[in-house]
Amino acid sequence: MVVEISCEEVWREISNYLEGEIDVELRARMEEHLRGCKHCTAVLDGTRNMVQLVGDATAFELPARFSHRLYQKLDRKLADDRPSRNEE
């Protein structure tokens, strides 16, 4: 039989639940609670989606001409290094 768990306890463990860092018993208790609690299910789903959203590289844009400036700087560095590398 699964021992009941409160909403507060579920919220405390939501992050560990998403990480898969909780033991089997606690996971079973949380899942039992989630089956009957729309609030906690919404918090869990929302948190999971938010993590997915921020982890998506397209969520943040590159500034205009970022690449151009990056390679310009790199070219300068390569040009500076070239004489010393040729001496080696």
Add this chain to the structure above:
Amino acid sequence: MSCIDQLDLTQRGHEILEVGASPRSSATTNAVLIKRQGDSCEAELIERVLGGDDEAFRELVRPCEHAVFMATQVILKNEADAEDAAQEAVLKAFTNLANFRGDSKFSTWLIRIATNEALMKLRKQRHQKLHDSLDEQREGEEGNYVPRDFADWREIPSEAVQKKELQQALSRALASLTPKHRDVFVLRDVQHFSIEETAQLLGIRKSAVKTRLLRARLQMRDALAPGIDGSWSTGRTEYEQVRPW
């Protein structure tokens, strides 16, 4: 000297973790695919760079540009500073390429360097400003965080991710976190470092990472919920509540 300064550029990079049972994000899926297809090609490019082929270094860096900038932007929250740090990271990677052992992806190694650059820059800025807010001092990280909004936004419309509005909301939400919560959140959830690596990078215990991560995630969810709940998914400008009951 901070733990960030002491990081060994040759150390093993992080592996991208799957978060819970959620479907993989497109970035994660792409990263896995690129890793499978690109490892041998990457080794070849590195060999060419070490042999004096400078163009090969550009080829190595090009696919990582976005991730490198993102690594610095989410930490520094200032485009100019982030670009500086990203450029420094790329130059540092070039200088230290001979030390790259190849036991992680090149992109992982480069992102780690970029993250370190950004964190060092941030620490310098914080040191100069001595600005840790009173709020942060009062706020104990052990205190429970109670979610404020129970909206059900389990469906994220894919087109919403592309919207400027959402990007701005993400930046605002990140800015609303205290620095210590933001650092942990960015390293774990944006940059995909493991809990252990996040702890190592910040010089804190794994348990502190987990505690801060919980608060940061719930706060981020609360900060983003209204838009996801209504206007972003419908395209309407007014807030529309969607509740599962």
